Amino acid sequence: MERFRSMVNSLQRVKISNSLKLVEGSTPPSAIVGERGYPKVPLILNIPPSVYGDEAKKYENIKEWWGKLSLGDIIKLRSSLISSITKIKVEKAIEYYNTEIPLAVVSERPVTSEAKLNTLEAKLRFDGVILPRGPGGLAEEIKIIDNPKLPSKLDKLIFDDIKASNAILELYKYDIDYYKIINALSFGLLGRKRNRRFVPTRWAITAVDSTVSKYLHDRIIHYNEINKIEVYYASYLGNYFHLILYPSKYKSLWIEIWHPLSLWSKELTISELTENYWGDYEYIDGGYMAARLAVLEYLDRIKRQAGIIIVREITEEYFAPVGNWHIRETVRKATENKIGEYESLLEALSVVNNRLKAKINLFKLNSIKALFRQKLITDFLNKQ
Structure with missing residues (x-):
C-alpha cells in the first residue's frame, strides 16, 4: 500500500502537454545504464517530480540511509522516482562523455532536470544488485537545466586518457564517493577515450568492486598475519x-x-x-x-x-x-x-x-x- 501511494502521489505530479508526460524536478542524481538489448542499452535518469534542490538528495543517499531507513522507507522513496528512458549504443560513450546526462549523474549535488515521456508505465522494478526504480517510460527528450558540480579530481580524470582501472583506483585513493565512481564508469566517463563505452550498471558495480579489491588484496598479502x-x-x-x-x-x-x-x-x-x-x-x-x-x-x-x-x-x-x-x-x-x-x-x-x-x-x-x-x-x- 505504501508503494502504491508513493507511485500515485508521484504520478499526480506529472504534467500532460500535447500527449507527452512532462516530468520536472532534481535528479538526486540517480541514473542507471541497463543491459537489456546490449549493445543498444537503456539509459535511465530518475527524477522525483516537483522535488528540487537538496530535498532530492534523500532519494539516493545510501550512506545516510544505513541504519535509519527501513526497507519500506527505501521502497517508498524509490517508488516516487520517475524513470526517463532513452536508448543508445554503448560505443557512443565517447561522443557523450562531456555532455549533460553523464556529467549530471556524477554531480555532487542534485541537478534540476526535465523529461518529456511518450509513455508512462506504473510499475516498480527490483533487482538484487542495483537500486529499485519506480514508474517510467521512453523519453522524447531529456534536458539538464542546472550545471552539475563535479569533484575536481573526477573532473580532471574525465578528460585524461588513462586506463579505466587506473582511473578507478585514483578516484578511490582520493576518497571520491564510491557510488560516484561506479556511475562514472557506467556512463563512459573513465578509460582510454578511444575505448570508452556505456557499461550496464550491474557490470560497473562488479568491475569497481573487483578492481579496488584486487588492489587491496595485493597490498594485504604482504602484511603480517593478525595474532588473534x-x-x-x-x-x-x-x-x-x-x-x-x-x-x-x-x-x-x-x-x-x-x-x-x-x-x-x-x-x-x-x-x-x-x-x-x-x-x-x-x-x-x-x-x-x-x-x-x-x-x-x-x-x-x-x-x-x-x-x-x-x-x-x-x-x-x-x-x-x-x-x-x-x-x-x-x-x-x-x-x-x-x-x-x-x-x-x-x-x-x-x-x-x-x-x-x-x-x-x-x-x-x-x-x-x-x-x-x-x-x-x-x-x-x-x-x-
Whole structure:
C-alpha cells in the first residue's frame, strides 16, 4: 500500500502537454545504464517530480540511509522516482562523455532536470544488485537545466586518457564517493577515450568492486598475519552478518543462509564460496564481491592479513531486493563492531553458529570441513 501511494502521489505530479508526460524536478542524481538489448542499452535518469534542490538528495543517499531507513522507507522513496528512458549504443560513450546526462549523474549535488515521456508505465522494478526504480517510460527528450558540480579530481580524470582501472583506483585513493565512481564508469566517463563505452550498471558495480579489491588484496598479502581470532557483527534490512578473522595467510569463505519465505527461497538454502591466497574464487557473486571489499578495506586499514569467514543470513524480513549496496555498507559497519575474541577457530565458529537464527550446523558444511583439513599456504611456501 505504501508503494502504491508513493507511485500515485508521484504520478499526480506529472504534467500532460500535447500527449507527452512532462516530468520536472532534481535528479538526486540517480541514473542507471541497463543491459537489456546490449549493445543498444537503456539509459535511465530518475527524477522525483516537483522535488528540487537538496530535498532530492534523500532519494539516493545510501550512506545516510544505513541504519535509519527501513526497507519500506527505501521502497517508498524509490517508488516516487520517475524513470526517463532513452536508448543508445554503448560505443557512443565517447561522443557523450562531456555532455549533460553523464556529467549530471556524477554531480555532487542534485541537478534540476526535465523529461518529456511518450509513455508512462506504473510499475516498480527490483533487482538484487542495483537500486529499485519506480514508474517510467521512453523519453522524447531529456534536458539538464542546472550545471552539475563535479569533484575536481573526477573532473580532471574525465578528460585524461588513462586506463579505466587506473582511473578507478585514483578516484578511490582520493576518497571520491564510491557510488560516484561506479556511475562514472557506467556512463563512459573513465578509460582510454578511444575505448570508452556505456557499461550496464550491474557490470560497473562488479568491475569497481573487483578492481579496488584486487588492489587491496595485493597490498594485504604482504602484511603480517593478525595474532588473534575475532568475531564482528552487524545487521540491516533483515540481513545479518557475522565476520570471523583468524591468524592465517589470506583466504576467504562466504556462506549465505537464505531462510524459507525470504526473497529468493521457498526453503532453507545455503550457498558457499571460497577464495584462495592468490585471489582466485570459484564464481562471481555480486554479494560476495561487495562484502569482500569491506573486509579488505578493514585489513588494509589495520595493516594485517587474515583468514576470513563471512556468514550472511537473509531472513523473511528482507521481502524486496534493494541492491547489494546494503551488503557493502553493513559489512563495513560490522568491522567497527567486534563482539569477541576467542582462543580457537572452533570456539569462534561455535559462537557464531549459536547466534544464527536458522537451526543449522555450520560444521557440517563442506567449506567448513575443508577449512579444518586444508593445508596452510605456508606449507607450500616453506617447501620452495
